[in-house]
Amino acid sequence: MKEQQQNAQTEIRRRIITRIKELAAQKKLLKQSDFLSEQLAGEMMYGFEGVYTRSEYDDLVTGIFSELLQKKRERTEKPIEQPQGDSNIVIEVKNLEKVYEMQAESVHALRGISFSIERNEYVSVMGASGSGKSTLLNILGCLDSPSSGDYYLGGENVSGMNDRQLAEVRNRKIGFVFQTFNLLSRASSLHNVELPLIYNGTPSSMRREMAYDALNKVGLGERVQHKPNELSGGQRQRVAIARALVNNPQIILADEPTGNLDSKTGDEILDLLDEVHRNGNTIVMVTHEAYVADKTHRVIYLKDGIIDTDRLTYNGEKKNNKTNVDRKYR
Numbered sequence: 001m002k003e004q005q006q007n008a009q010t011e012i013r014r015r016i017i018t019r020i021k022e023l024a025a026q027k028k029l030l031k032q033s034d035f036l037s038e039q040l041a042g043e044m045m046y047g048f049e050g051v052y053t054r055s056e057y058d059d060l061v062t063g064i065f066s067e068l069l070q071k072k073r074e075r076t077e078k079p080i081e082q083p084q085g086d087s088n089i090v091i092e093v094k095n096l097e098k099v100y101e102m103q104a105e106s107v108h109a110l111r112g113i114s115f116s117i118e119r120n121e122y123v124s125v126m127g128a129s130g131s132g133k134s135t136l137l138n139i140l141g142c143l144d145s146p147s148s149g150d151y152y153l154g155g156e157n158v159s160g161m162n163d164r165q166l167a168e169v170r171n172r173k174i175g176f177v178f179q180t181f182n183l184l185s186r187a188s189s190l191h192n193v194e195l196p197l198i199y200n201g202t203p204s205s206m207r208r209e210m211a212y213d214a215l216n217k218v219g220l221g222e223r224v225q226h227k228p229n230e231l232s233g234g235q236r237q238r239v240a241i242a243r244a245l246v247n248n249p250q251i252i253l254a255d256e257p258t259g260n261l262d263s264k265t266g267d268e269i270l271d272l273l274d275e276v277h278r279n280g281n282t283i284v285m286v287t288h289e290a291y292v293a294d295k296t297h298r299v300i301y302l303k304d305g306i307i308d309t310d311r312l313t314y315n316g317e318k319k320n321n322k323t324n325v326d327r328k329y330r
């Protein structure tokens with residue numbers, strides 16, 4: 001960010017916070033939407049119109065309000081149970097069950113799943129369509145809660161958390177990559193990658209730099225202003241991976257990340273995930289393709305909502321220098 005722009009930002013930020021404090025002192029509340037109105041935005045940006053753009057201002061306001069919200073939450077919410085010890089286990093599930101209650105019937109998607117995953121493991125989840133792979137990954141990714149059973153994420157028991165706590169843990173610890181990319185279609189690559197940082201209240205000056213950095217890492221430094229429909233499928237998935245990486249999460253979860261790509265582009269995405277793994281991340285990836293699973297180090301095979309097998313791949317044996325014992329029976 002240029003110095004002039006940085007100075008403008010500092011001053012505008014000061015004005016916004018001063019205004020919020022003044023009004024709070026009079027027991028009045030100003031909402032984020034008020035600051036995004038033309039009138040107040042004009043007032044706050046007065047004198048900096050040529051230096052600071054309206055969209056930068058909007059991001060700044062969003063960032064400030066997320067910071068305030070976060071602080072308020074920290075004051076009011078009971079602290080999340082802190083991890084115990086310095087165990088190498090990052091994911092541990094015990095007797096996980098998931099029942100979807102439908103009108104006419106209930107679907108038992110997971111029927112008692114237990115396993116643990118250590119730091120920097122590279123795991124794939126396979127199984128027939130409907131066997132529960134996405135259900136499991138969504139629970140691991142704190143996008144959904146189990147009906148029963150326990151889930152410890154980095155030692156924190158997350159199975160009893162409410163949606164807001166889950167969202168906070170997800171933002172802090174997990175990057176999620178979907179088969180259909182799930183990008184905001186009207187937003188640039190840069191903005192898409194910045195989103196998790198906006199949600200966790202990272203100041204906008206840092207956000208931009210972190211998003212650039214993540215896009216550079218996935219080889220898209222030249223495409224930061226492109227919107228999803230101006231990118232190829234592989235490039236879109238790279239943006240999604242950059243978005244997953246931008247918070248430096250320990251765990252990357254990917255649900256068929258190459259499912260919508262041709263095989264060459266898919267291979268490039270797998271190479272990228274390999275690199276992410278080599279850099280220290282733990283990866284859990286759902287896939288239908290045996291050759292994709294072979295690239296990982298361990299395959300958990302689901303059948304009708306339970307674990308059928310849980311084995312090291314050839315690569316996993318090589319890495320661990322272990323003979324292949326089905327982990328279910330260890």
Ligand SMILES: Nc1ncnc2c1ncn2[C@@H]1O[C@H](COP(=O)(O)OP(=O)(O)OP(=O)(O)O)[C@@H](O)[C@H]1O
Pocket residue numbers: 100101102107108109127128129130131132133134135136
């Ligand atoms: N939101 C939901 N409501 C009701 N039933 C659901 C829901 N999501 C999944 N299911 C059911 O749960 C079971 C497991 O679904 P899941 O999506 O986890 O399978 P999957 O292994 O990911 O399949 P695929 O390979 O086709 O993606 C299926 O029988 C499915 O119909």
Ligand SMILES: [Mg+2]
Pocket residue numbers: 133134135
């Ligand atoms: Mg699925």
